[in-house]
Amino acid sequence: MRYEELAELGQQLRVDSVRAADAAGSGHPTSSMSAADLAAVLLAHHLRYDFDDPGNPANDHLIFSKGHASPLLYALYKAAGAIDDEELLTFRRLGSRLEGHPTPTLPWVDVATGSLGQGLPVGVGMALAGKRLDRIPYRVWVLSGDSEMAEGSVWEAVEHAAFEQLDHLTLVIDVNRLGQRGPTRHGHDLDAYARRLRAFGWHTLEVDGHDVEAVDKAFTEAAQVQDRPTAVIAATFKGRGVAAVEDQEGKHGKPLPDADAAIEELGGPRFVRTEVQSPPTVRAQRAEGTGRLELPRYDTGTEEATRNAYGHALAALGSARGDVVALDGEVSDSTRTEYFKKEHPDRFFECYIAEQQLVAAAVGLQACGWVPYASSFAAFLTRAHDFIRMASVSRAGINLVGSHAGVSIGQDGPSQMGLEDLAMFRAVHGSTVLYPCDANQTARLVAAMADLDGVRYLRTTRGEAPVIYGPDEAFPVGGSKVLLRSDHDRATVVAAGITVHEALRAADALAADGIPVRVVDLYSVKPVDVDTLNDAAGATGCILTVEDHHPEGGIGDAVADAFSDGRPMPRLARLAVRSMPASATPGEQLHASGIDAEAIAAAVKLLVERVVH
């Protein structure tokens, strides 16, 4: 396309952005208009993408990290012939695929954006897949705003991309100098961004983002640079092309005041249809697994930490399946992903201490068809909460495994204890939350989670725990195990993970005192086994939950919710970590928090007394 035509296409994208937002009565046309020329050049000359086959593994990936510029993205889709003008004007309406911020309800959107600073870290995951796994020369193009460069997650990604020499990754920064509230820190000082990026090892190019020839040359150069990622840093004006809004504060996130006049000022509607280059014909290099899953097997009566079982099971899963990859946040010796790394080094990704990049890379890898397991301490996964939340909006299938859960880690103290992780993961839409208590159960659940939808979380424990299940026992997701049951049970104790063993000890003591109790291992915290809980409630009338977690959002809440459908409820009580822990041995911690066998037995007695009297 000639440069005049490219400029025309840019104007069309502006006009369509204005029209879409005007039809919606909301949206971000001015943030779209600044990047319109960048987008036009990218679409017409550089993107290699088959809109008829969005699943083609050789397609480039285009991530609008500035997701609020969705009108521009949808205008691009129209220019490429992927959507028609009628659909464009459904923007932001009930039932439309063209949401306020892009989501994968559109087949050409890999991941949802709208929480700023996430596009580049996710793009790093995709570029890693292309370079290290698929060996496909697709490019990853990330369009970023300038405001979002303030997010630390961007700099985790900048560091990671340079370290991994991701030369197929291009960051395009739309430096329109105005954030939502007003000027950015650096305004139009392009070199402020370039200096920082170069210091991390990036190749940088500074351009006038409204000069299509300059942009075209920059993108061409970006595609030729070897061994390092490139940032095209483009000076632009927000609301470019319409004097009533151009480069003015207070024009963020609203339709133009007079859309008709603006469209006229932009030269009126155009209907350029752009031919987009096809991706090359290639085949992904996917390692074949053995197809035979040989999970580790542990003998009942021995002791093993569930984190160890996780590491060994993950390594076995990696042998059986060529699509499984592992990531870690520089604690693989603690989480035990080092077992996977040892056997499958080519499918292991060290993300260093950067949990946002860790989760984002997993999201990027799954978008390319891989099955990622990302691990850190359960406590530190909270660092990536916003990425986990957005993974759910992205309909991403990722496995996250948090180790060192709860006070039972002992001496290290509260900063290292995952005590909010169950609450965080339960509240994620469509999530699965698993919490095994022994090594065989862990191994089975690690394998089972691979094929689920959505965000899957598994919680492991630092210390050794008795193996109570045989290696051939089945643990369906959504199920539970009744470990003790009699016809005369006077209460039910629901536990998971480390508290299962405390509950069993308490049950022994209670039995000796003539109080038989039912013990349920609630290894599937979400979805929860409503039927088994119902049976237990019917049989015993009262349920005590006990968890190595704060009282809110965890097992106690999950059990109460299981009965919250209007039917008569059993009596409920819960034991959880209610005080701020300090340092102590694991046993002292469980005791001090009131979640050990002694506390369980005492609580059951109180609960049972209420029935008697």
Add this chain to the structure above:
Amino acid sequence: MRYEELAELGQQLRVDSVRAADAAGSGHPTSSMSAADLAAVLLAHHLRYDFDDPGNPANDHLIFSKGHASPLLYALYKAAGAIDDEELLTFRRLGSRLEGHPTPTLPWVDVATGSLGQGLPVGVGMALAGKRLDRIPYRVWVLSGDSEMAEGSVWEAVEHAAFEQLDHLTLVIDVNRLGQRGPTRHGHDLDAYARRLRAFGWHTLEVDGHDVEAVDKAFTEAAQVQDRPTAVIAATFKGRGVAAVEDQEGKHGKPLPDADAAIEELGGPRFVRTEVQSPPTVRAQRAEGTGRLELPRYDTGTEEATRNAYGHALAALGSARGDVVALDGEVSDSTRTEYFKKEHPDRFFECYIAEQQLVAAAVGLQACGWVPYASSFAAFLTRAHDFIRMASVSRAGINLVGSHAGVSIGQDGPSQMGLEDLAMFRAVHGSTVLYPCDANQTARLVAAMADLDGVRYLRTTRGEAPVIYGPDEAFPVGGSKVLLRSDHDRATVVAAGITVHEALRAADALAADGIPVRVVDLYSVKPVDVDTLNDAAGATGCILTVEDHHPEGGIGDAVADAFSDGRPMPRLARLAVRSMPASATPGEQLHASGIDAEAIAAAVKLLVERVVH
């Protein structure tokens, strides 16, 4: 102190680190030994601190961002005479103040550390307090590991510190080249760190971290640099001084194999007592408020968004109290903290789109005696989850206000909707969670939260809502309001925020159908009003909760928990956002999520029918 003596002090700190970890049987002596000379020089020559008066506002602030080097910190305290040798050897024991990672149970620790990458952002908050508010020339010294430089939060702080010209902030990076699992990305390449920091505008100094003279000169220069923060980037060796562990992998986080031999190799125990310089005598420049709180007053029957009421109330609170400050994540026009900014620009802190820095700055400011209110969209506060969790370990008193809660924001879609925030904040130890439904209630709660302990969260709504309370109504934290009540109520509807208005509409419709219901406004989600819920349960036998939040961790869970103490339970049912929202108008969103008046009325009928039949 002569340089030979400084070196001796360094050895003493090593010996004491080894002894403390040996006594504990766990801990991080090797990570302490690398930084021992840096710490010795700092304590003896540069820190200005009155250990007998840790509340002295002129004291320097010392943050061990590498909190796992706690043995070194405690060895410093011993050298300064703040603790004795006996206490040093209680390290990591039950009941000891010397926890595995430092917490403010020790009077000289401002903030807890142990989640890496948090020290510098919190230090930025303290340096901002010193420079912009207190006008006290105290220095903020942050000791950081090299591994934690991978955390994005560090780079948010690096950017912010340079932009704010925080010349009283010194970052000391202990580049010992070994992380937990193995080598860092940059090893001993000091310039890799220096290049990056300089690109952001920092002054940098590279030194041999075991050369006390060089370190001394670097700290002296750091204290003299104007208009920019300084980083002292020190090459060190992990486990320095003991051949069995020095510069070796696999020695992280464990006592030395032979402590006695190590102590001998280090020259044996020493008992140097260090005189620490006193801080200058100064008075903090604290603005006096008027002392008269004139909250905004809204007329019942009008409409006003709770976010607007928050902004106006915060501005009024800032007039009444000189210690109140506001921070925002570049969305002050949305959260309405711009109202505060307009009236009190000197006490407003723009943190740009960097939510980790936003919350960390609040933590730093409160450590200096200020009362911060930090705001962003509720959804984006998840970005700072780990900082909020650590704020609780720090016993920090901070106010966080999240706007644009729930699906009711409308067209912008799920990326912008806070649907997990109640779950996140409820699970924080010692937190308070408030969710007002009208403008007068908001104003009262904004004022009330200022004086509470711990992490306080208030959730605001984007759209206008009817004012249903008079401006003189009281709303005690931990209370609720019964908005409708009769002697014949057949069910209770518990709502908060936007769903209160839906519940009232539903109650009207139900009353017309002959089904009187009680309506409770649960504005205090944590602590929850157990007594009122009990009364309602006793009177009506069943409770329906309805919330603009995911079903997990929010109001439904809070109400169920209120009854989870073993007593007979009412029947419970809950309405919440169970599907993934897309774009739609606010009304369409409430309807599609099944949390509007129509859904409430239908759910109540189902609940009541169960009693009848």
